[in-house]
Amino acid sequence: MDPALQPQTHVHAPPQGFIRKYVFSLDHKMIGKQYYGLALVSVFIGMILSWLMRLHLVWPNTKIPGLEAIAKTGAPGGVVTPEFYLSLLTMHGTLMVFFVLTNAPFAGFGNYFLPIQIGAEDMAFPRFNMMSFWVTFIAFVALIAAFFIPDGPPISGWTAYAPLSAIGKDAGPGLGWGQNLWAISIAIFCVGQLLGSLNFIATTLDLRAKGMTFMRMPISTWAWFLTSCIGLLAFAVLLPACLLLILDRMAGTSFFIPSGLVVSDRLQNHAGGSPLLWQHLFWFFGHPEVYIAILPAIGIVSHVLITSMRKPLLSAKVIIYSMMSIGFLSWMVWGHHMFVSGMNPMSSLLFSFPTLTITIPATIITLIWLGSLYGANIQINSASLFALGFISMFVSGGVSGFFLAQPSIDIYLHATYFVVGHFHMVMGVAAIFGILSGTYFWFPKMTGRMMNETLGQLHFWLTFVGTYCIFMPFHYLGLVGNVRRYSSFVDDFMPALMPLHKFITIAALLTGAAQLIFLYNLIYSRFRGKPAPENPWNGTSLEWSVPSPPPWNNFGGAHPVVYHDPYQYGVKGQSGDYVMQTSPEKIPSE
Amino acid sequence: MGKMFAVILTIIALVSAYPIVTHKYVQPVDISTHGHAIDEQLADTMAEAGLSFVLAQLLLAFFVWKYSSRKEGSKVFQLPGGAKWVIVAAFIFVGTEVIALSFLGQKAWAEVYFTAPKADALQVQAQGGQFAFYFRYPGVDGKFGPIHPDKIDEGNSNFFGLDPANDVESRDDIISGELAIPVNREVHLLMHSKDVGHSFYVRELRIQQDFVPGLDLSLHFTATQTGRYEILCTQLCGLGHFNMKAYLNVLSQEDFDKWMKQKISEQ
Numbered sequence: 001m002d003p004a005l006q007p008q009t010h011v012h013a014p015p016q017g018f019i020r021k022y023v024f025s026l027d028h029k030m031i032g033k034q035y036y037g038l039a040l041v042s043v044f045i046g047m048i049l050s051w052l053m054r055l056h057l058v059w060p061n062t063k064i065p066g067l068e069a070i071a072k073t074g075a076p077g078g079v080v081t082p083e084f085y086l087s088l089l090t091m092h093g094t095l096m097v098f099f100v101l102t103n104a105p106f107a108g109f110g111n112y113f114l115p116i117q118i119g120a121e122d123m124a125f126p127r128f129n130m131m132s133f134w135v136t137f138i139a140f141v142a143l144i145a146a147f148f149i150p151d152g153p154p155i156s157g158w159t160a161y162a163p164l165s166a167i168g169k170d171a172g173p174g175l176g177w178g179q180n181l182w183a184i185s186i187a188i189f190c191v192g193q194l195l196g197s198l199n200f201i202a203t204t205l206d207l208r209a210k211g212m213t214f215m216r217m218p219i220s221t222w223a224w225f226l227t228s229c230i231g232l233l234a235f236a237v238l239l240p241a242c243l244l245l246i247l248d249r250m251a252g253t254s255f256f257i258p259s260g261l262v263v264s265d266r267l268q269n270h271a272g273g274s275p276l277l278w279q280h281l282f283w284f285f286g287h288p289e290v291y292i293a294i295l296p297a298i299g300i301v302s303h304v305l306i307t308s309m310r311k312p313l314l315s316a317k318v319i320i321y322s323m324m325s326i327g328f329l330s331w332m333v334w335g336h337h338m339f340v341s342g343m344n345p346m347s348s349l350l351f352s353f354p355t356l357t358i359t360i361p362a363t364i365i366t367l368i369w370l371g372s373l374y375g376a377n378i379q380i381n382s383a384s385l386f387a388l389g390f391i392s393m394f395v396s397g398g399v400s401g402f403f404l405a406q407p408s409i410d411i412y413l414h415a416t417y418f419v420v421g422h423f424h425m426v427m428g429v430a431a432i433f434g435i436l437s438g439t440y441f442w443f444p445k446m447t448g449r450m451m452n453e454t455l456g457q458l459h460f461w462l463t464f465v466g467t468y469c470i471f472m473p474f475h476y477l478g479l480v481g482n483v484r485r486y487s488s489f490v491d492d493f494m495p496a497l498m499p500l501h502k503f504i505t506i507a508a509l510l511t512g513a514a515q516l517i518f519l520y521n522l523i524y525s526r527f528r529g530k531p532a533p534e535n536p537w538n539g540t541s542l543e544w545s546v547p548s549p550p551p552w553n554n555f556g557g558a559h560p561v562v563y564h565d566p567y568q569y570g571v572k573g574q575s576g577d578y579v580m581q582t583s584p585e586k587i588p589s590e
Numbered sequence: 591m592g593k594m595f596a597v598i599l600t601i602i603a604l605v606s607a608y609p610i611v612t613h614k615y616v617q618p619v620d621i622s623t624h625g626h627a628i629d630e631q632l633a634d635t636m637a638e639a640g641l642s643f644v645l646a647q648l649l650l651a652f653f654v655w656k657y658s659s660r661k662e663g664s665k666v667f668q669l670p671g672g673a674k675w676v677i678v679a680a681f682i683f684v685g686t687e688v689i690a691l692s693f694l695g696q697k698a699w700a701e702v703y704f705t706a707p708k709a710d711a712l713q714v715q716a717q718g719g720q721f722a723f724y725f726r727y728p729g730v731d732g733k734f735g736p737i738h739p740d741k742i743d744e745g746n747s748n749f750f751g752l753d754p755a756n757d758v759e760s761r762d763d764i765i766s767g768e769l770a771i772p773v774n775r776e777v778h779l780l781m782h783s784k785d786v787g788h789s790f791y792v793r794e795l796r797i798q799q800d801f802v803p804g805l806d807l808s809l810h811f812t813a814t815q816t817g818r819y820e821i822l823c824t825q826l827c828g829l830g831h832f833n834m835k836a837y838l839n840v841l842s843q844e845d846f847d848k849w850m851k852q853k854i855s856e857q
Binding site for chain 1: 591592594595598599602606609610614615616617618627628631632635636638639640642643646647649650653654657658660663664665666667668669672673676677679680681684685687688691692695696697698699702703704719720739740742743744745751784785786787789791793796797798799800801802803804805807820822824825826827828829830831832833835
């Protein structure tokens with residue numbers, strides 16, 4: 001072939017030495033694993049924080065051994081104080097949303113598999129890529145540092161509403177340097193995500209292999225591509241918002257602080273700002289962030305499902321267009337977080353309509369999955385179980401959104417456990433099911449070894465039943481009017497609800513403990529797992545055409561050529577009931 | 591294992607729906623004039639969303655049961671009609687619900703936010719501050735004295751920053767830690783925050799509204815049943831947030847007059 005017609009791919013020398021291979025690596029695969037590893041550390045920290053919260057809520061006098069060493073003022077004698085509870089929920093939310101739900105499904109798997117799935121040798125900008133991870137790592141260190149300063153971590157929640165977050169230490173413990181570290185960490189995190197998003201977009205647009213048209217890209221690649229477009233716009237708004245917050249806190253400006261505030265008996269020296277401005281900026285990022293977490297999971301799950309069903313979806317195009325509509329609508333709905341915030345009540349109605357409308361593409365995606373299961377030959381394994389579990393969670397978390405999208409119902413349900421149940425199911429658990437499905441599916445490719453299937457399925461059953469036991473009752477509590485973010489329930493009618501709270505705590509402890517099975521499986525299989533073949537699931541996309549694990553330049557210097565879309569299952573191919581994207585064989589139906 | 595998934599999912603769907611169908615967890619009694627519209631809309635949404643939830647989960651369970659344990663190499667086939675009918679169904683069913691809920695269902699919202707309070711409504715000012723609510727009644731002159739933030743002094747119980755020495759209107763203002771109101775009379779609540787964001791939530795009144803520093807907001811509502819109800823802060827406001835509450839005391843007109851008289855004599 002004429003070399004000028006070859007797709008443009010980035011060429012760099014194989015990495016030499018430990019530092020270049022494992023630390024400051026330019027290889028998108030290592031960077032993907034680094035993101036995944038950071039998410040794994042974050043998710044276990046976040047989970048332990050949630051344990052502490054759940055224990056404090058129902059048995060407030062529980063002594064946690066060793067806790068005093070980390071939080072001397074927050075947990076004297078190992079007992080969590082009410083103010084430390086607020087630190088816990090702030091850190092839990094921030095770690096989970098930013099460092100787990102953004103890092104793992106998007107930056108982690110996306111980095112590893114997007115270039116391979118489009119037939120590229122690496123990302124378009126490998127140095128930017130390395131920088132995006134290390135910038136994210138610095139953000140993580142800055143956030144975790146808040147645990148170790150005398151002031152303690154911030155207490156203003158992951159949404160950091162101004163002016164509580166903007167005034168400084170007068171407003172309460174943790175709102176001095178703890179809040180500074182939070183704002184600095186998130187600002188740095190935004191830089192990492194912006195670099196990553198740019199890289200994903202450039203790579204998808206420029207580095208596709210010959211024959212890899214847009215419609216021949218796997219749904220997972222589509223999801224990462226669309227997510228990077230959303231991320232580029234969303235983090236570009238959160239970054240300046242955090243900078244303004246830092247200025248309010250450190251430079252005496254008043255973007256978010258109005259005049260005449262008296263905090264801790266001191267009249268604050270600020271004037272002219274608006275607390276609602278922070279909410280608008282934050283949620284303008286915050287709602288698309290939900291889709292930054294869930295779209296990659298939709299992509300991963302679709303990819304896993306197609307392979308596991310041994311047949312194509314009813315329509316892959318419809319899923320892709322639905323994801324686009326969700327991405328598009330996600331920019332018009334941020335106000336639904338602010339129905340009772342004091343913004344113009346007329347705008348609530350305007351925000352409500354597109355929010356309800358998002359249900360249509362979301363329903364279409366769900367029905368396409370369900371309809372595609374009809375007539376399938378479902379291969380049950382850990383990866384496909386988590387994918388099926390994802391559909392169930394996506395439905396459960398989705399239907400509760402229907403309530404909260406209506407301003408009048410939100411008057412009653414806002415700030416109750418109903419909201420907590422809703423976003424944990426749809427954004428937390430569902431996205432994590434997507435991550436887990438992807439992990440069981442791609443682990444053989446990433447490490448060259450198979451994961452233990454028995455442990456994987458045990459992990460699935462405990463997690464599936466466990467998460468329902470935790471989060472379904474949250475909705476019931478919310479219906480009764482149980483409000484969130486309370487460190488203890490001093491309400492008059494709370495005693496009747498305490499048995500349900502205790503049930504949730506026990507379920508959370510057990511489900512959390514079940515994750516140790518996953519951790520063990522991950523570590524054990526990495527070193528002792530059965531060696532994985534090149535294509536263990538009989539998949540069609542490009543990652544299954546390279547060795548497990550792939551060499552540093554993915555295709556060994558060759559330029560793959562793509563002949564088909566990745567949905568050629570249930571056909572009579574040379575190697576079985578599928579035809580790989582790179583196989584030049586003819587398919588009768590095409 | 592596919593059959594096990596189907597069975598467990600069916601159990602989860604039915605067990606999840608059970609407390610809803612049996613009304614085990616419902617909102618407390620409604621004591622407002624507008625709340626019934628909210629409750630009705632909540633019930634309608636519950637019926638639609640609950641049905642969608644159960645149907646979708648059962649359908650998922652059924653397909654996994656049927657298509658997961660087929661013989662190795664069984665022929666796969668597509669749903670007749672393909673994606674077209676799925677899209678049409680989603681647009682018709684969900685689209686109708688969306689339109690119905692967003693246009694017909696805004697009655698309750700309009701009742702709370704798009705109507706003006708009556709001229710004879712009882713005016714009360716509510717102040718949110720770390721970590722207590724205070725309520726101020728205008729007194730016999732019917733006028734609130736101005737607030738001077740620099741004069742706020744909690745130690746001397748000057749929660750609102752009043753200056754009765756210089757402001758005539760402030761002299762007869764009545765400050766209370768509980769919100770006492772007469773039954774069946776509209777209340778016009780003027781809300782302002784002293785420091786950070788707070789919220790005013792009374793479950794039984796079906797009212798929730800944030801206090802936003804620097805923004806004067808107002809609410810109006812009518813309570814229809816006497817009794818004591820909790821007022822909770824639902825906007826994270828600092829370390830004492832969980833303990834920030836007050837009581838709404840709905841009194842008969844007679845008792846309210848007595849309460850007011852006593853408050854005046856305490857001034």
